[in-house]
Amino acid sequence: MPAKHRSVTEVVMKRLYFLTEEMNHAEHISTELSANGIDAHHIHVLSKNEAGVVTHHLQGPNLFERVDFIRGALQGLVVGLLIGIATLFAGRLFFELDFTVVGQLATLGLMMLFGTWLGGLIGFTQENRHLRRFHAQIDQGKHLIMVDVKASEERRVHRIIEHLNEAQFSGEDVHVLI
Template identity: 35%
Template sequence: MKCLYFLSPSLSCTQDVSDDLHQVGVSDFYLHVISRDESGLKKQHIHSSNYLETLDVVRDGFIGAALGFIVGLIGIGLLMYFRPFGADVQVPTFVYVILVGAATLFGAWEGGLTGIATENKKLTRFHDDIAGGKYLVLVYVRKHQEEVVRRMMKERHPDAELVAVDSHFINPFSKVARVAEPAQAQPQVKSTTV
């Protein structure tokens, strides 16, 4: 599944895009619009984005969980090395597993709280456009739908610009791929050997 990112200049254009995408078989579940005008989206019955798309909860949660796991392992290593309960006290293995699990969950929780306060890293390059009043339309398409959606958008909505393609939006660590510009014809230079 791919996510196609289109920048739409106005609410009416976004409404038309949404209607036409529904006609070619894209349901609301696979269509999300990010805008600073959430009330305008609601009035027009346009499916807006969710917090997983606009905030960095998932990415920062994974980072926090990884850091918590590492801290948990370091803590267990220190417990095993210093033996604060005495050399002859045997700590069962499940206690170590519980400690690492608790540290991992605490790290995920802290990371998620950090992620709530930050914008999704994939959307930072579109921040100025969204703040300027444009609408970022995210369309999730399967392989067989991609060409139909691209063709329809090119024919009916040339003002809605395709700005990026992502393999899948949920992967928090991938970067958004830029749309390749059409290659300009390069003059061919023939090399001559003497």
């Protein structure tokens, strides 16, 4: 059976951001998008009123979407690799240490693991960089609707939300591969 080949536009999703003043509007938009074929798992609402998100039967973003854990872990991995290389170089240059291949790989691996762990911890303390730009509006009581769409669904989402006239388009990001 031949493998199905997907084009990049079928795989890459965008995250569309819309701001609304009312939680009822967020619920209405979510209902309309779901009724028009957008998977409810691809619609998230971020609000200062987290209880309202739940009582209006909306999905909030998960922890990994709220914080910069993954970005921090990846940055820590790279920093750990660089520190590992610097450690090996300094050991050889200044202390005339001669590491075996296993010793070199172990040093790099340990530094990369430590960097990833530390970077992840730091990332957990930081707001997601994609959401940071909406921080002030959310603090003022607005609600951020995030819709993950394939390229083929993007126009439909814009048409539905523009027709409802309950939220304003506030940006987009290339988001995830599915």
